[in-house]
Amino acid sequence: MFAIVETGGKQYKVREQDIIKIEKLNASVGEEVTLNKVIALTDINNNMIFAQNTTVTASILEQCRNDKIIVFKKKRRKNYRRKNGHRQYMTVLRITKINNME
Template sequence: MFAVVETGSKQYIVKEGDILRVEKLNAEKGAEIEFDKVIMVDDKIGNPYVENAKVKATVIAQGKAKKIIVFKFKRRKGFKKKIGHRQHFTQVKIT
């Protein structure tokens, strides 16, 4: 059995036992969470979401992704700008 879940403006295909990295959620490690924006379950397709469908998950970890370097410059002008960014994420296990 699989489902398509929407969280953090992204869609994920999930099944029981999967481990996902989703956009940061306000939940502590070990907390149980529910995804109620279920777009599809097996052969049922929602319009836009499937009614009375929920996917349960357990929070495994909160963390930051690998650093991404953004480097901007303008040729011949001496303008250089270097910025780093680390995106926050929540790792969950589908139950």
């Protein structure tokens, strides 16, 4: 059984005991978080059902930063070059339970 969860503007396909990296959540390591925006859910026979009263519970394993992304701008023949780097803050979650209220 898996669920499709939306958080941080992105959608993730998760099962119990999965580990995912999402956009930063304001919570500390070891806390339990509830993801309320469940888009779809499968039942035991792998049939997609609309998840109306479903939540996903996860525990925070780590608060970290993602790999560096290099942004390089250049205009030819004008000696214009700019190089910037960016590291996005990420949260590592372990999915502990998919709660179906129906």
